[in-house]
Amino acid sequence: MFLDYKPTWMLSKITQLTPEDAKQQGIKAILTDLDNTIIAWDNPTGTRQLHDWITKMQTSGIPVVVVSNNSAARVSRAVANLGLPFISRALKPLTFGIRQAKKRLGLTSGELVMVGDQLLTDVIAANHSHVRTILVQPLIETDAWNTRINRFFEKFLMRRLLRRHPELRWKERLND
Ligand SMILES: [Mg+2]
Numbered sequence: 001m002f003l004d005y006k007p008t009w010m011l012s013k014i015t016q017l018t019p020e021d022a023k024q025q026g027i028k029a030i031l032t033d034l035d036n037t038i039i040a041w042d043n044p045t046g047t048r049q050l051h052d053w054i055t056k057m058q059t060s061g062i063p064v065v066v067v068s069n070n071s072a073a074r075v076s077r078a079v080a081n082l083g084l085p086f087i088s089r090a091l092k093p094l095t096f097g098i099r100q101a102k103k104r105l106g107l108t109s110g111e112l113v114m115v116g117d118q119l120l121t122d123v124i125a126a127n128h129s130h131v132r133t134i135l136v137q138p139l140i141e142t143d144a145w146n147t148r149i150n151r152f153f154e155k156f157l158m159r160r161l162l163r164r165h166p167e168l169r170w171k172e173r174l175n176d
Contacts, residue, residue, distance in 0.1 A: 004127055005157050007135035010170050014038060014115050014136050015053040017067055019060030021174035022113065029105050030057065031131070032100060034068040034078055034086075035118035040139035054082060063105065067097045067114070069121065092116075092125035099129060119157050120150060134174070150171045 013015060014037060022030065032038055039046050057064050066086035068075045074149075075088040090097020102112060109130040116122020118139040126133045141151075162168055 004124050006127070006161060006165060007119070007123050007168070008113075008132040009174055010135045010168060012137050012170055012172065012173065013139070014134070015049050016172055017053075017115070017134065017174055019057055019062055022057075022062055023060075024175055025113070025132070026111060027062070027113045027132075029063045029065065031065050031067045031101050031112055031114045031126075033092075033114075033118070033122045034066050034070060034075060036117045036138040036140060037115060037122075037136055038082070038139075039078060039121055042076065042140060052080070054084065061153070065101050065105065067092070067101050069097075090125070092121040093128075095125055095129045098125055098131055102129070102131075108165040119154055119161075120152065137170070 008158045014032060018031070029099060038050055054064055064084055065089045066075060066079055066084050068088055069090050069092050070078075070088055071087040074087045079086050085104075087097045087100050088110075090100075092098075096114075098114060102109065105112070110132075112129050113134055113136045114122055114126035115136060117136050119135065123133045123135055
């Protein structure tokens with residue numbers, strides 16, 4: 001059961017993932033969560049660093065696709081100036097959105113990675129799709145009540161995971 005929540009890697013933030021490291025792992029496309037993984041409420045258009053990262057991935061031929069549980073209206077508004085394709089209403093922790101992205105990209109599960117800030121949605125959905133995962137630290141702590149409840153369970157799970165898997169640690173580079 002705990003394997004369901006176990007991320008493959010843990011990076012502080014998505015921009016630490018380089019095209020070279022991704023390619024070395026056989027990753028051909030990146031699926032990413034939206035909220036608190038690439039954008040935060042205090043910076044809804046994305047940081048300069050994020051924009052540079054997207055450009056770097058795209059010029060390296062690695063597509064980045066947003067897989068979000070939010071509505072199409074909300075996600076399309078959010079990604080408008082990032083120029084990223086997206087899957088909305090992904091139904092994470094179910095595998096629906098990831099399967100859709102996989103089909104659209106024409107790639108196998110082993111050629112994808114899912115990046116997200118939540119074990120309970122992003123990591124579980126990807127693990128059940130046999131897609132490797134990168135857990136990132138949430139960009140910002142939010143006060144939304146549902147997020148706070150989720151964070152409580154996230155912290156609980158995180159403690160158990162780290163106890164059971166001492167090899168898991170926050171890294172600066174994927175292949176460190
Ligand atoms: Mg998130």
